[in-house]
Amino acid sequence: MPTLIRRTGQAFVAAEDVFTDVADEDAIPDGPVILSLTRFQAEGDALVTAGRSVGVRIQPDEAVEDLAYDLPRLALVAAVFPKFRDGRAFTTATLLRERLDYRGEVRAVGEVLRDQALFMVRCGFDSFAPADGATPSDWAKAAGLFRHVYQRAADGRAPAFEERG
Amino acid sequence: MYRYDAIDREFLADRAAQFRDQVVRRLAGDITEDQFKPLRLMNGLYLQLHAYMLRVAVPYGSLNPAQMRAFAHIARTWDKGYGHFTTRQNIQFNWVRLGDAPDILDHLASVDLHAIQTSGNCIRNVTSDPYAGATAQEVDDPRVWSEVIRQWSTLHPEFSFLPRKFKIAVTAAETDRTAARAHDIGLRVLRDADGALGFEVMVGGGQGRTPYLAPTIKPFLPASRLISYLEAILRVYNRHGRRDNIYKARIKILVASLGAEEFARQVEAEWSKIGEGRDLPDTELARIRGEFVKVPFETLSPRSAGFEAAQAADRAFARFVRNNVKAHKQPGYAIVEISLKAPGATPGDASADQMDVVADLAERYGLSDIRVTHEQNLVLPHVKLDDVPAVHRELAAAGLATSNINLISDIIACPGLDYCALANARAIPVAQSIQDRFADPDRAEEVGELKIKISGCINACGHHHVGHIGVLGVDKKGEEFYQLSLGGSGAEDASLAAILGPALPADKVAGAVDKLVETYLAIRHDGERFLDTFRRAGMTPFKEAVYADAH
């Protein structure tokens, strides 16, 4: 059973995944659920209005901007990496944080590998469903490997030129 | 040149440590080859035909002597005593062991070098004018902007898993020595009517299976807005570039399918949302710029008696000056090109001993500045005219004084099927057969500027699409055949070469080139280069000359 890894600040901890990932053709169970974008757009409004904890799964070719109005009511957005080489979810997460000002949980799902930990953290992901059996300690190590970064990103970390003062 | 500070050095050390750990995990079987491959590619390590190949970044082609000596050391210690300079101003070592790669990266880091992002679906080494800081032509020093882009693009978290590789070139002079229009992004530095500094932004060029010249997406981008605009381009590409077919994944395909206007509109829309938040502060721009202005030129007379006397006395030296020595913006100085296309040698290769000679000459005579060109040669950009004869003597002793820059024997050739796992045919023997045919330096000078570029496969690392004569190796039923094309140019008059005719077997290529040259010599007007004559006269006379026997 893959552990969910959650980041708070610099720390990475194992977390229980309270959400059920619901396929489009399945009935929606009780409890916190993650729906596809299309299903959310059809049925999601009723669920959040009823006070349910709802998350949306965004595929790489889906426009996260379509969620703009609903974001304040969403518990979670899961951005999918269908293959680890598909880097579109990095943009999805960046837009969620920087453009859409989303403060809820942004989760990396799919083929999520520890060697991308730093990139994911910098793009604003704060939870990860690892596909390679990596532990929170593996993620902390991978995400903490670089003492400096060169460019601004969604995490707001000071780039090298700001360190130089 | 840009000097690394403690922050830059810590970054390289961290990167080398990261890769060392990744290699350990791979050797232990903790990650699969499929997971490891992008990681090693993003550190420039390819698995080629005979061994691993390491592509080391030479940022915008700029090196100091310590770095060149480090290449010599790497060549001797971990390779077979030589290296290969490439069409993106990098250096490649052909015989690397995966087990040694972490040590090599550590050694590179000790002289402020690395192999970061020299492969992989990420932003690659930014290339620029090898004459930067030495040519009177430049509007501004393109290395400033190249360094800005290098830092911004290094481990960019959003753009490290693009649909495909991404190559950026920066040119700032009238003469484009970077092939800017053949890049994913080409930036031409210019000033507007009020003298404000900015860039013409060209997006969507590229060679490979379907070559394109980049259209101009934005005629004038204010210089201070460079980073935010690049972010907009990369974001549009990251989101909308094709990921279903690697042959249709470059940004050139996206620009062509949307049309330049629509692509520009999408970038503009994204850019307006990004705003100025990502642009570099003026202080940082000034800091980087400051690294490039401090060149301790002496005040000299524009003419050097010694330099002129040496030409009169020594025909070989005079030939060297005619072909390899170029005008410098500072009176009394010259730009000296070092050809790595000696007869019988592998184009672009330099031995460890030769690297040491170049390092030495740069230190003693060249203000410790060395450049790599995208035509696989080296440059000492700042040599006093007084010193050029001594430099020539020492280059000659090391086999580095071939006087053929931009001539027919100054051939660009990728490593090809002799080394490369992607190749369909060999490139080096074809290059050598043409060089043999034109070994007579007088004849080569009579022919004049003629850029032959040879690629061993459609990936076009030899830049054959922008050769005056382009040669593409193909595999025809298990045998090596070569398709010739004419009329390409990677300079400011950019054009894509047009196919001459059916592919020829390897042993017919030099003869075909001979016929092309004969045709040119027969019909050229005064002052016309081969390229000019082709553009005026068209394909017909050349095609007839090469294929007449077939009728």
Add this chain to the structure above:
Amino acid sequence: MKALTANRLIDGEVVFWQAGQWVERFADAELFEGDAGEDAVAAAKAQPTVVVEPYLIDLAQGPGGLAPVSYRERIRALGPTNEPTHGKQAEGGAAIAALQAATGAARSTGRVDLIRRK
């Protein structure tokens, strides 16, 4: 007739399967008739920390002996043609000469995989 080849993980060296071991000389490679090599391929693929991308190559009788059909595989078995002192060809001898004398006109069985891979 076929042989099984791969690149060794640790150093990228071209190697050939020989009864459960990996050898560096083509001359020492185990030969397979028909489908006989498939078990070896499976075994090789189960060694991800030893070799990378094992695959079968077609062989044919040349003037000096058996050689890979495709010139790409002959270059892998010999070394770069522009530098005779580099690679396996530096050893010289009859086996190397046999490879150098061989010519081929058919495509290597490794070719199709190669194009898809990139």
